[in-house]
Amino acid sequence: MKSLSFGAVLWDLIEEEEHLGGAPFNLAVHLRRLGFDSYLVSAIGADDRGDRIRGEIDRHGVDGRWVRTDPEHPTAIVTVTADEQGESSYVIHEGMSLDFIELTEAEAGAVAALDFDVVCYGTLEARAATTRRSLRLLLEAAAGAARTRSFCDLNLRQHYYSAELVREALSYCDILKLNDEEVRVTADLLFPGHGHADDREIAAVLCETFGLEVVVITRGADGCSVVTGQTAIEQPGLEVAVVDTVGPGDAFSAAFLRDSLGGAGLEEAAVHANLLGGYVASRRGALPPPAALGACENKGVILPVVLSALEVLELLARLSMLRVELQHLAVVVGRRL
Secondary structure: EEEEOOOOEEEEEEEEEEEEOHHHHHHHHHHOOOEEEEEEEEEEEEOHHHHHHHHHHHHHHOOEEEEEEEEOOOOOOEEEEEOOOOOOEEOOOOHHHHHOOOOHHHHHHHHHHHOOOOEEEOOHHHOOOOHHHHHEEEEEHHHHOOEEEEEOOOOOOOOOOOOOHHHHHHOOOOOEEEEEHHHHHHHHHHHHOOOOOOOOHHHHHHHHHOOOOOOEOOOOOHEEEEEOOEEEEEEEEOOOOOOOOOHHHHHHHHHHHHHHHOOOOOHHHHHHHHHHHHHHHHOOOOOOOOOOOOOOOOOOOOOOOOOOOOHHHHHHHHHHHHHHHHHHHHHHHHOOO
């Protein structure tokens, strides 16, 4: 499968350490690790940080042919701080390369002509006029490709969103991901005084209003909901030792897309998405090495081997199923005793 991610590649500054990040780039890397031919449309500065990013794009196997070097604006940085619960907050600096991602109409058409399985985007990059115009051109071109799905991770940050921006993003969307807080914010923006009882009801309204195929609501340790026009699936989360929450959502998205676009059921996609998201939450930074260290299943178990992300995902899925079987066996034995 082929994927295209549009948006920022940058440096997250976490406790004075630089970690490569940006939700679109994180997603592109996780998709590559899960077997996609993964492409990125972005911009970096003509500086040391940009040069190092160019090398990292190549090292991670992401196709960076549409990552433009901007001689006038510095490579983007985000200052990240975490509270005692591991929840992250962000200062997204302005006037940097992520605000000046440029595509002409001809370039957007040439990109879309590659017939991607999925084009991925969010709202943060659309805060600035240049990048917003480029994203619109790309999504309009991609809309003409019959098999290309559009995936939107809403990614509402600080004050960089509005009802108009969210409405435009959803108008191109097939698969929407947002967290439980963003559900309420979105409902208040788009349906003032809505009075909907819960976030699954809001998701169903979003499906109907914008013609969405799927809405995925993430809830951190509490798992996720997957809502379509006909069904709603609840998938519990995993107990993990959370280190930070910078990148689990991007890992979650990659696993969900891998399974749902690959023909697996939505429930299976949700299980694998929770597993990979939980693994990343247990590590520092958005792109930890794909090492199978057992924090996702049992804090006391260490598996000292390095595997591919795909192998990690399958291993954790097997461990999860084994845990369910053991719990069921315990219930049966308890009844017989």
